[in-house]
Amino acid sequence: MRLNSVRTHVVLIINVIIMASMPVMGQVDDSELINSYWLTDRIFIVGCGEMNMDMIAAVNTEKGIVIIDSGNSPSLTAKYKAIIEKEFGRSDFKYLINTHSHGDHIRGNQVFKDAEIIAHKNTLKNLKKEENVNEEEIKAYVKQTRVQIEQRNLIKKTLDKDSGLYKQLRARTYIDRNKCDDYESVFQLTLPTITFTDNLTLDMGNMEIELFYFGSGFHTEGDIIISIPAENIVFTGDILEKADHQYSYGVNSESDFDPWISSLDKILQNNNDIENIVTMHYGILPGVLLSDFHNTLKNMRDDQQQKTSAVDSLSAMIASSNVQEAVNKFEHQFPKNRQMEYFVWAGDLNSLAREYQGKEKYDEAQIILKMWEKRFPNSTAVLYSQVSIFMEVGKTESALKSLKKLLRMNPSSCWAAEKIYQLENDN
Numbered sequence: 001m002r003l004n005s006v007r008t009h010v011v012l013i014i015n016v017i018i019m020a021s022m023p024v025m026g027q028v029d030d031s032e033l034i035n036s037y038w039l040t041d042r043i044f045i046v047g048c049g050e051m052n053m054d055m056i057a058a059v060n061t062e063k064g065i066v067i068i069d070s071g072n073s074p075s076l077t078a079k080y081k082a083i084i085e086k087e088f089g090r091s092d093f094k095y096l097i098n099t100h101s102h103g104d105h106i107r108g109n110q111v112f113k114d115a116e117i118i119a120h121k122n123t124l125k126n127l128k129k130e131e132n133v134n135e136e137e138i139k140a141y142v143k144q145t146r147v148q149i150e151q152r153n154l155i156k157k158t159l160d161k162d163s164g165l166y167k168q169l170r171a172r173t174y175i176d177r178n179k180c181d182d183y184e185s186v187f188q189l190t191l192p193t194i195t196f197t198d199n200l201t202l203d204m205g206n207m208e209i210e211l212f213y214f215g216s217g218f219h220t221e222g223d224i225i226i227s228i229p230a231e232n233i234v235f236t237g238d239i240l241e242k243a244d245h246q247y248s249y250g251v252n253s254e255s256d257f258d259p260w261i262s263s264l265d266k267i268l269q270n271n272n273d274i275e276n277i278v279t280m281h282y283g284i285l286p287g288v289l290l291s292d293f294h295n296t297l298k299n300m301r302d303d304q305q306q307k308t309s310a311v312d313s314l315s316a317m318i319a320s321s322n323v324q325e326a327v328n329k330f331e332h333q334f335p336k337n338r339q340m341e342y343f344v345w346a347g348d349l350n351s352l353a354r355e356y357q358g359k360e361k362y363d364e365a366q367i368i369l370k371m372w373e374k375r376f377p378n379s380t381a382v383l384y385s386q387v388s389i390f391m392e393v394g395k396t397e398s399a400l401k402s403l404k405k406l407l408r409m410n411p412s413s414c415w416a417a418e419k420i421y422q423l424e425n426d427n
């Protein structure tokens with residue numbers, strides 16, 4: 001099976017002088033960005049900004065406090081921990097569960113190092129690789145992030161303080177500044193102490209906490225979903241993160257849907273009255289979305305088994321002529337009324353475009369992207385791919401056009417705002 005494509009981040013070198021961030025008299029204290037609330041009688045959420053950038057959950061159980069994910073930075077997470085202790089009137093942290101290995105879910109692990117830290121065995125494997133990251137790489141990452149912070153401060157000056165984008169940039173800056181400061185001082189990679197393979201149930205006295213491995217190839221190799229039937233809640237980490245392009249990046253016609261579907265089978269069987277889904281980057285979603293997601297995956301698997309990927313046919317056509325001719329022929333031969341025989345997935349078009357990009361065949365990649373945009377006009381995923389390719393070949397104007405469209409579709413996208421700023425100020 002082909003390895004699924006990972007979002008390529010294009011790193012721009014920018015000519016900005018890094019200035020130490022100095023406290024300014026009268027500046028608002030960004031710690032006011034931290035907020036918290038009870039989601040249910042026993043589940044407490046604490047995080048920063050709009051809660052979609054840095055967030056942890058605390059479960060109040062008979063046998064101790066269970067924390068889910070540990071955030072971006074140890075110093076912020078230490079503040080969250082103090083809030084939880086005060087709110088709960090106790091400090092017996094029993095378990096910390098990491099939903100997967102991405103930095104924004106594990107960097108605060110050290111704050112709970114006295115508790116057992118639980119994760120999927122592949123998450124531990126991924127994190128062990130990070131033990132080998134050398135100091136120079138971390139220094140370069142911190143330096144680049146600090147440049148980004150300065151740049152965000154300049155963008156913020158051009159914005160209305162009430163705008164969604166301003167608020168996003170402010171929170172992002174606060175989190176990243178803590179992250180950088182921590183990397184230079186207190187940060188210590190802290191690994192899980194308990195791992196599992198398929199599922200694990202924690203008996204917490206007054207409730208059970210069920211951990212299910214979701215399967216590989218969707219987001220990371222070690223994603224888990226945590227279900228608490230007594231609270232009608234599931235925590236999906238970043239599985240339900242990707243909004244409209246959720247099925248575009250990792251998922252294509254070569255994906256193995258069975259493990260994902262069977263883990264959702266088990267979760268929905270044990271917890272069939274889910275009210276809330278806690279996601280890291282999209283906040284709290286209505287429970288019904290998990291069964292929608294389950295159905296979507298089942299429908300995609302059915303298509304995969306019963307129909308043919310039209311993009312495979314396109315690849316075959318391309319092999320025997322040039323890309324533009326093949327696309328023209330394809331558009332002519334595969335109009336929408338042939339959907340009984342064929343399926344066209346954005347993820348396949350993305351993989352094909354990325355394949356050309358990898359081989360530096362940029363014209364071909366752009367033809368595929370144009371076709372993708374025509375078929376899925378409301379997809380932001382195609383715009384991310386366009387930006388990546390346009391920037392790689394130095395087509396600044398085209399990249400800006402895609403970025404501005406992206407910002408119109410998602411007005412609080414820090415990523416798009418920052419890239420626009422870089423491109424407009426780079427020369």
Ligand SMILES: [Zn+2]
Pocket residue numbers: 100102219238
């Ligand atoms: Zn993630």
